[in-house]
Amino acid sequence: MQAxxxxxxxxxxxxxxxxxxxxxxxxxxxxxxxxxxxxSGQPRYATTVSVDFLVQSxxxxxxRRILFDAHLVLAEEKAVIRASKxxxxxxxxxxxxxxxxxxxxxxxxxxxxxxxxxxxxxxxAGKIRARHPRLQLVGAxxxxxxxxxxxxxxxxxxxxxxxxPDILLVAFGSPKQEKWINMNYRESGVPFVLxxxxxxxxxxxxxxxxKTSGKxxxxxxxxxxxxxxxxxxxxxxxxxxxxxxxxxxxxxNLVIHAPKRLGAFEAQVxxxxxxxxxxxxxxxxxxxxxxxxxxxxxxxLIRLRKxxxxxxxxxxxxxxxxxxxxxxxxxxxxxxxAIQSSFSGTRILMESMAHAPIVxxxxxxxxLQIRWAGEVTALNAVELGAHTDSELYQTSxxxxxxxxxxxxxxxxxxxxxxxxxxxxxxxRRDINLKFANPVESVRNVLRHTQLEExxxxxxx
Numbered sequence: 001m002q003a004x005x006x007x008x009x010x011x012x013x014x015x016x017x018x019x020x021x022x023x024x025x026x027x028x029x030x031x032x033x034x035x036x037x038x039x040s041g042q043p044r045y046a047t048t049v050s051v052d053f054l055v056q057s058x059x060x061x062x063x064r065r066i067l068f069d070a071h072l073v074l075a076e077e078k079a080v081i082r083a084s085k086x087x088x089x090x091x092x093x094x095x096x097x098x099x100x101x102x103x104x105x106x107x108x109x110x111x112x113x114x115x116x117x118x119x120x121x122x123x124x125a126g127k128i129r130a131r132h133p134r135l136q137l138v139g140a141x142x143x144x145x146x147x148x149x150x151x152x153x154x155x156x157x158x159x160x161x162x163x164x165p166d167i168l169l170v171a172f173g174s175p176k177q178e179k180w181i182n183m184n185y186r187e188s189g190v191p192f193v194l195x196x197x198x199x200x201x202x203x204x205x206x207x208x209x210x211k212t213s214g215k216x217x218x219x220x221x222x223x224x225x226x227x228x229x230x231x232x233x234x235x236x237x238x239x240x241x242x243x244x245x246x247x248x249x250x251x252x253n254l255v256i257h258a259p260k261r262l263g264a265f266e267a268q269v270x271x272x273x274x275x276x277x278x279x280x281x282x283x284x285x286x287x288x289x290x291x292x293x294x295x296x297x298x299x300x301l302i303r304l305r306k307x308x309x310x311x312x313x314x315x316x317x318x319x320x321x322x323x324x325x326x327x328x329x330x331x332x333x334x335x336x337x338a339i340q341s342s343f344s345g346t347r348i349l350m351e352s353m354a355h356a357p358i359v360x361x362x363x364x365x366x367x368l369q370i371r372w373a374g375e376v377t378a379l380n381a382v383e384l385g386a387h388t389d390s391e392l393y394q395t396s397x398x399x400x401x402x403x404x405x406x407x408x409x410x411x412x413x414x415x416x417x418x419x420x421x422x423x424x425x426x427x428r429r430d431i432n433l434k435f436a437n438p439v440e441s442v443r444n445v446l447r448h449t450q451l452e453e454x455x456x457x458x459x460x
Contacts, residue, residue, distance in 0.1 A: 044185070
């Protein structure tokens with residue numbers, strides 16, 4: 001089913017707007033994709049993105065990663081559609097939550113899909129049942145209002161799993177609901193998860209999307225114009241013919257040699273072949289000969305990187321020229337791609353990564369030093385936690401534990417929750433835990449969760 005879903009989505013190349021890859025689908029196509037997700041049975045999530053949300057993501061690294069990794073990204077406001085036209089790859093239409101959810105519920109009623117409302121009470125459920133009397137509404141639960149990391153995720157997930165829904169609508173408000181979804185959608189096992197705003201106003205017919213402030217519109221417009229100027233100023237490279245090639249290297253990896261120009265035409269012509277390469281194994285995407293990449297070309301790179309991550313395959317960008325590297329940096333995507341200057345260096349790095357443990361340690365007389373590496377997210381938090389627990393068996397009351405974060409490239413809310421758990425558990429044992437040397441992307445997430453001072457022990 002993944003292949004079918006990919007075939008539909010590659011009919012129209014995605015476009016990167018401020019670093020977020022929007023899918024070029026209208027409401028009817030979005031509903032068709034939801035249907036494929038439900039039939040597949042694999043947990044996935046979608047998000048509708050407003051101007052306000054996009055502007056927030058410019059400063060919030062975790063939020064940007066959530067949008068980057070979403071399986072379906074829809075433009076909520078017409079301002080985003082206008083931006084796509086400026087950037088040269090017009091999205092077909094905006095898809096608002098207030099339009100999407102009623103039609104989604106009607107389709108669920110017709111297809112007999114099971115629906116769970118998280119963040120909705122019996123009153124909201126009653127209004128929906130009145131509109132959709134044959135809908136299989138298998139649960140509605142509004143958890144106590146708490147900060148994200150203080151919520152009882154175990155209890156919520158238990159309620160959802162017992163109900164076995166096909167669709168989970170989460171109404172915690174943005175960006176809390178998106179961060180909750182990213183933390184828990186895999187463990188929930190629900191094939192389609194979507195943020196619904198606040199209190200299910202839209203499906204109950206009681207509300208409209210919050211109007212974006214003039215300040216946010218202005219910041220968004222300036223950012224889009226900067227992106228357009230940066231990309232269009234390099235648009236002197238003419239459209240190319242069939243110059244891209246895919247070939248194996250002697251070590252079992254695949255090398256994609258990109259064309260001179262990476263834009264909408266090239267994404268359309270080569271996108272399916274490149275996707276098959278990513279699904280086949282580790283890929284090195286050679287950009288040494290590419291002089292120009294526009295928002296659609298970068299959107300295609302994001303799609304390939306997302307698919308590789310889903311399959312636990314490596315995806316490296318090799319030797320991008322300064323204009324392409326500047327475009328990635330301007331879109332704040334340089335941290336999301338693994339970029340290397342040469343094939344030989346990439347192969348050495350891949351070999352090192354294949355044998356490098358995610359947790360290492362070294363003990364002194366009264367101090368245990370633990371080093372984490374890679375990403376700390378919902379994908380590996382359980383494994384990382386187990387490895388760290390095994391290292392902590394060496395500790396005793398009065399000791400100090402230092403967890404070095406210098407090799408951690410990204411941490412999400414699940415990772416922050418893991419850090420909090422260790423901090424609190426060791427404090428009960430009279431052991432002082434310090435987290436040290438975070439890179440800026442990790443510090444950014446700590447800052448947005450307002451836990452930078454507590455976890456790092458640094459005065460503001």
